[in-house]
Amino acid sequence: MTRSLRRSRDVPALVEQARTGDPRAVARLITLVESGDELLPEVAAALAPHAGTAQVVGLTGSPGVGKSTTTNELVRALRAAGHRVGVLAVDPSSPFTGGAILGDRVRMQDHATDPGVYIRSMSSRGHLGGLAAATPQAVRVLEGAGCDVVLVETVGVGQAEVEIASLADTTLVLLAPGMGDAIQAVKAGILEIADIFVVNKADRDGADNTVRDIQGMIALGERGPGEWRPQVVRSVASRAEGIVDIAAAIDKHRRWLVDHGELRRRREARAAAEVEAIVLGVLRERMASLRDGTALGTLAAKVADGSMDPYAASRELLAAIG
Amino acid sequence: MTRSLRRSRDVPALVEQARTGDPRAVARLITLVESGDELLPEVAAALAPHAGTAQVVGLTGSPGVGKSTTTNELVRALRAAGHRVGVLAVDPSSPFTGGAILGDRVRMQDHATDPGVYIRSMSSRGHLGGLAAATPQAVRVLEGAGCDVVLVETVGVGQAEVEIASLADTTLVLLAPGMGDAIQAVKAGILEIADIFVVNKADRDGADNTVRDIQGMIALGERGPGEWRPQVVRSVASRAEGIVDIAAAIDKHRRWLVDHGELRRRREARAAAEVEAIVLGVLRERMASLRDGTALGTLAAKVADGSMDPYAASRELLAAIG
Incomplete structure (x- = not known):
């Protein structure tokens, strides 16, 4: 796809096309970013002036909690509210194969014909600095293309996910009843990164326990008077239940970030990591x-x-x- | 604990004490390693001649699959076979709190009075280079203390676990029925790091499916004629069932490593990562x-x-x- 883009003077033209919302130009830029093409520094330079215009929402959780379904429904809700939405589905946990597993991405085809949605799976093949460097660049491409919300979905929990979560303005951690208790959640380090906990599959046995465990952990957590207290939201994404509540919690966190000067702080931390x-x-x-x-x-x-x-x-x- | 160790001329003495099997000296050295004390380079220098004497076995898997119970039973089996055993329980996934969760470590107290077993939980607090640097140093302390097998247990799956698994000669990945299907295992990147799959809780519904899924994935995996084909073992660690089979699979892999010159290659890769x-x-x-x-x-x-x-x-x- 990038074969036709041989010379650096083509970069500003491609960025300009992406600015007009041309989906093929957006796709080509993300491919450049993902593959660590030598033109990447020029792409970054052309995109820099458009940095910081989108709200970046991270979405993570163990395999099987329903991340893709939740993302899909969130996209639907955001579109209904008039947003242009970008989705980056990132698989950081397979460093050897160098290919994102597509599998349940198929469900995302709900939005395949909507010109207001860009959906992209990303892997870290060949990128100098890995996904921690590639993901924010891909976010900038989507910002450049006019997305005002970018959802970054990552598989699993662990260091790489923590790094990618740190790229987000707001991080959602999805849990499901029976997927391991609250102690396990603490073990996995997700308590520290979550701005919002989503207990998905909340129609299942044990949902009340899961919610109570998380609330207990939040109550125990040390935080200063000006710090955000993580919210807990229930959902059944497969039936589109609770999506409105998730969207409301994201909005609430966004307002808090702005009111407390945290948005700038988080974005500087993100740029530093990048x-x-x-x-x-x-x-x-x-x-x-x-x-x-x-x-x-x-x-x-x-x-x-x-x-x-x-x-x-x-x-x-x-x-x-x- | 390290307060009394102020001068670098104490380091060789402490290493000498650890060499004689003094558990307090071992504990102090691991604390030095873990905290990234300024004496660490001298500790490393004193330990270097003893490098490479132990078999290092990594043990990882999602929360709740029974890692601690399995480790506990493996220690018992290795002791019965006359080995001196070290256990490092590593929690790489909580970068913020800087403390390993002890929780189920309590079960390890089975071996608390056995002078042939060293058990230690590790966190990454303050260590320059994190656990990827601290863990191999801790392994060297245990090698220096005469352990001929060191088990490194890590929580969860993800990049950090992949890194820590790469420190091992042999990596066991534990799964349990109903904890997510084979596709999820691939997503988490564990297929690539496993030398041996242990399907624990094999008395539960779905164990046959889990074993079949893993075997299917192994069959699909590309490997050259001289490459190791991952083994699949069933266990019910809580009843000490299948532990003998796990130990036999570890031995088999060990022999394969030696016969194929892989042990040296893996250890050089480990040193490079460190x-x-x-x-x-x-x-x-x-x-x-x-x-x-x-x-x-x-x-x-x-x-x-x-x-x-x-x-x-x-x-x-x-x-x-x-």
């Missing part, structure tokens, strides 16, 4: 590719056989790259 | 702390307001630190 990811990606390449005998592989062999300790190895490597 | 994590930790600190106006925070503010793009910011930062 810049850091790019820098670390470049430095990783340098570490791997040095040719003077201090490259990572050579030092690693010495650490593995016990002839050097890892701190001594890191000092040599740092001296060589920095 | 050195890289230390280097990236140091570089992260440098990025954050530069005082000439190019520090990460300053650049991030420009990226957030759209006056600079993240690639331009990363170039400035790289020029300043490298």
Whole structure:
């Protein structure tokens, strides 16, 4: 798809086409971003002036809690309210295969013919800095294309998800009854990242317990007087129940962010994570590719056989790259 | 606990004590490693000659599949076979609280009075390079103390777990019936890291389906003629059933690693990840702390307001630190 985009003077034209809402231009830009094309810095430069115009909503949770169904219904609700919506479905947890699992994305085809919705699955194949760098760029593409809400859906919970959640203005954590108790949720580190808990499949046995457990954890959590208290919302996304409540909670959090100066703070933190990811990606390449005998592989062999300790190895490597 | 260890000339003495199997010395060294104490490089240097003597077994899986119970029974089986055993229970998924959840560690007290077993929960508080750097150092402490098997148990699945699994010679992925289907397992990226799948709680409904799904995925997976084909083992850890089969599968994989030269390759990869994590930790600190106006925070503010793009910011930062 990017084959026809060979020269950097094509970049501003492509960004201009995306600005007019051309879905093919949007798709090509996201492909550029995702694949870590060499034109990426120019794409980033062309998109920078449009940064910060969309509300970014993260949506995460363990496999099987109903993320795709919930996203699908949220998109419907946001469209009904007149928003232009972008959806990035991110699979950060399969570092080896380099391909997003499409599977339940199929349901998203509900919105396939709606020109006010862009839906895109993303993987981290080849991107310097991984999804932590690629995702915010993809958000900027969608902002540039006029989306005023961007939903970022990630599979599972874990460090990568925490990183991607930190890209959002508002983070929803989905749970379902019987998927593990509140202690497990704390273990998975999701309490700290959730602005809104959604107990989906709330028609199932155990929903009351799940809600009570989460509320108990929220009550126990330490927060200062000016800090946001996570909301708990119930839904049955498969029957479109509770979606209005989720949307209302997102709006409420958005207002809180603006009123407390938190929006700016979060976005600066997001930009810092993005810049850091790019820098670390470049430095990783340098570490791997040095040719003077201090490259990572050579030092690693010495650490593995016990002839050097890892701190001594890191000092040599740092001296060589920095 | 480390308060009394103020001078670097105490380090060799402490390592010597740990070598004799003194559990308090072992505990103090792991605390040093975990907290990222400034003496850590010296500890690493003193431990380096003892590297590579233990078999490192990783054990991961979603919350609720029975990791602690399985670990507990595996320890019992390994002790019966005459091994000295170390257990590191790692919680990588809560980057904010900086404390491992102890909860079900309590069950491990079965082995609390056994001098041939060291059990330790680890968190990533304060460690430069995080658990990816701290865990292999803790493994080295346990190797130094004469453990010939070290079990590294991690909560959940995700990038951090994948990283920690890459520290192991042999990685066990635990599943349980009804915890999500095979597609979800692929989504979580665990297929790629598993040397052995353990379907725990195999007395429950759906166990046959889970085993069949995993075997189907393994059959579909591409692997060369010399590559390991993941094994599938059933267990009911709460009744100590199937533990012998897990131990046999670990032994089989160990032999395969040695016969195919894979043990050395994996350990070099492990050392590379460790050195890289230390280097990236140091570089992260440098990025954050530069005082000439190019520090990460300053650049991030420009990226957030759209006056600079993240690639331009990363170039400035790289020029300043490298």
